[in-house]
Amino acid sequence: MRAVTLAQVPGSPEVTEAQVPRPEAGEVLVKVAASSVNGFDLGTVAGYLQGMMEHRFPLIPGKDFAGTVEAVGEGVEGFTVGDAVFGVVTKAHLGTGSMAQYVAVPAAIGIAHRPDGVSVRDAGALGLAGTAAFDGLALLGPLEGRTVLISGATGGVGAIAVQLAVARGARVIATAGSGSESGFVSALTDAEVTVVDYLQDVTAQVRAIAPDGVDAVLHLAGDLAELTALTRDGGAVASALTVPESSEDRKLQAAMIRSNPTADTLSTLAGQVASGSLKVSVNSEFDLERAPEAFAAFGAGTLGKIAITVA
Numbered sequence: 001m002r003a004v005t006l007a008q009v010p011g012s013p014e015v016t017e018a019q020v021p022r023p024e025a026g027e028v029l030v031k032v033a034a035s036s037v038n039g040f041d042l043g044t045v046a047g048y049l050q051g052m053m054e055h056r057f058p059l060i061p062g063k064d065f066a067g068t069v070e071a072v073g074e075g076v077e078g079f080t081v082g083d084a085v086f087g088v089v090t091k092a093h094l095g096t097g098s099m100a101q102y103v104a105v106p107a108a109i110g111i112a113h114r115p116d117g118v119s120v121r122d123a124g125a126l127g128l129a130g131t132a133a134f135d136g137l138a139l140l141g142p143l144e145g146r147t148v149l150i151s152g153a154t155g156g157v158g159a160i161a162v163q164l165a166v167a168r169g170a171r172v173i174a175t176a177g178s179g180s181e182s183g184f185v186s187a188l189t190d191a192e193v194t195v196v197d198y199l200q201d202v203t204a205q206v207r208a209i210a211p212d213g214v215d216a217v218l219h220l221a222g223d224l225a226e227l228t229a230l231t232r233d234g235g236a237v238a239s240a241l242t243v244p245e246s247s248e249d250r251k252l253q254a255a256m257i258r259s260n261p262t263a264d265t266l267s268t269l270a271g272q273v274a275s276g277s278l279k280v281s282v283n284s285e286f287d288l289e290r291a292p293e294a295f296a297a298f299g300a301g302t303l304g305k306i307a308i309t310v311a
């Protein structure tokens, strides 16, 4: 099969021939039709995950997938050949990822059926970003009537988080660079989202809107210390990047997001996409053969998601 491979890390992703994986007991073999680029994949290429997870070479990166079930391993229930599925590759090792024509994934975690009304491309870009946004907002507690600052709102996770937070009744303040970035965030939802320019003084802009501080912060990018200082005492901070410092005296609820792509979470997100209440903002697409360019594009900064389509 064709696959993005890394001979070593740090390394450069190439598209080469690779062996089609065999589904082990409890696994589903998926014929991949779409994937997408995540920060996790760039971290893998850069070698940042060495020492944290076993690496198997040649290493195929890729967390997100959408496609059809090609075969099922022993003991798998709930999935049959031909089912339309999507999800997030969730394994204890790195190397058998989804940027390939086939991927074998556990049936127990990180896979769900793709409903009618969700395109393959959108499903292939939804899994990890959607789960991170969903789980991150859950860490912030009830959002109805609360002011939530989403820092990194222009990214794959942020674009979904803005929509989910609005749907939960939050008053959202979202960061964006100047120019078209601001328009991108405003167009995510019909509700009013206040956009602050992260290239300017974020503290001054947020204090002008919420003088006593925001109720909660979703940290997907930017200076966590500055964002924490903008949170009112007793508020909540969830970070996708690091473990935030919890402060006893300020009674802050602080936690790192650890995305857990359960079938329930994936199905909930896909249901919202199917009903039209959630958009997956795919802003560019690359064929698998051009996946190295997709990595470069992600590294250079884009709005929303970069999809990879697999023939």
Ligand SMILES: NC(=O)c1ccc[n+]([C@@H]2O[C@H](COP(=O)([O-])OP(=O)(O)OC[C@H]3O[C@@H](n4cnc5c(N)ncnc54)[C@H](OP(=O)(O)O)[C@@H]3O)[C@@H](O)[C@H]2O)c1
Pocket (backbone or CB within 6 Å): 038, 039, 040, 128, 129, 132, 151, 152, 153, 154, 155, 156, 157, 158, 175, 176, 177, 198, 220, 221, 222, 223, 239, 240, 241, 256, 257, 258, 259, 300, 301, 302, 303, 304
């Ligand atoms: N913990 C988990 O389970 C988990 C799961 C998924 C993702 N993540 C992490 O979460 C982060 C966000 O993921 P993503 O996929 O959304 O990444 P992304 O697509 O790269 O989004 C990050 C966004 O933040 C913007 N940005 C850059 N500097 C900023 C600043 N100082 N203030 C505000 N915004 C800024 C970027 O804009 P420009 O393009 O203009 O630079 C970009 O649009 C990544 O670090 C990723 O690795 C963690």
